[in-house]
Amino acid sequence: xxxxxxxxxxxxxxxxxxxxxxxxxxxxxxxxxxxxxxxxxxxxxxxxxxxxxxxxxxxxxxxxxxxxxxxxxxxxxxxxxxxxxxxxxxxxxxxxxxxxxxxxxxxxxxxxxxxxxxxxxxxxxxxxxxxxxxxxxxxxxxxxxxxxxxxxxxxxxxxxxxxxxxxxxxxxxxxxxxxxxxxxxxxxxxxxxxxxxxxxxxxxxxxxx
Numbered sequence: 001x002x003x004x005x006x007x008x009x010x011x012x013x014x015x016x017x018x019x020x021x022x023x024x025x026x027x028x029x030x031x032x033x034x035x036x037x038x039x040x041x042x043x044x045x046x047x048x049x050x051x052x053x054x055x056x057x058x059x060x061x062x063x064x065x066x067x068x069x070x071x072x073x074x075x076x077x078x079x080x081x082x083x084x085x086x087x088x089x090x091x092x093x094x095x096x097x098x099x100x101x102x103x104x105x106x107x108x109x110x111x112x113x114x115x116x117x118x119x120x121x122x123x124x125x126x127x128x129x130x131x132x133x134x135x136x137x138x139x140x141x142x143x144x145x146x147x148x149x150x151x152x153x154x155x156x157x158x159x160x161x162x163x164x165x166x167x168x169x170x171x172x173x174x175x176x177x178x179x180x181x182x183x184x185x186x187x188x189x190x191x192x193x194x195x196x197x198x199x200x201x202x203x204x205x206x207x208x209x
Contacts, residue, residue, distance in 0.1 A: 061095070067129070151205070
């Protein structure tokens with residue numbers, strides 16, 4: 001299985017790359033500068049310059065683009081849109097590192113995590129960007145996409161347990177009533193989905209056991 005991880009030098013991208021390589025998958029890191037991953041194959045290119053030819057032949061492309069500042073947050077929906085355009089009409093699956101703010105908190109699916117009164121104001125632009133990316137994916141019937149939302153507490157430096165609960169559109173809590181997952185366990189879940197391909201054109205979510 002051939003995989004390209006876009007923005008592989010980022011925290012999430014790096015861990016997803018590591019996990020995929022550790023499982024013996026054929027991984028290419030897509031990075032703008034020096035490759036800081038364990039992948040031996042590299043495409044040195046800005047994600048917005050990627051073409052159909054660049055991604056031809058890959059079974060899966062992972063969109064690990066992220067942003068935290070007002071200037072970089074728009075990269076999140078823009079990256080998803082560009083990669084959809086590049087992969088349109090192909091058999092290549094697109095897996096997107098998503099956000100938790102758009103997870104529903106009621107069975108009617110009318111209220112999201114980001115709508116809650118306790119949701120931090122400072123995180124709203126980020127949540128809106130991830131939500132925009134998800135909505136754009138839902139409009140694409142020409143792309144085999146999967147959107148993977150982390151738990152509400154997405155811990156960059158958390159430990160790897162290798163165990164997680166797979167959820168769907170709604171915020172899922174573990175047995176302790178927590179919505180938490182480390183980037184490392186998220187990477188495990190992402191690579192599991194890369195291998196299985198069980199949720200094409202679906203949003204799934206993951207939380208630590």
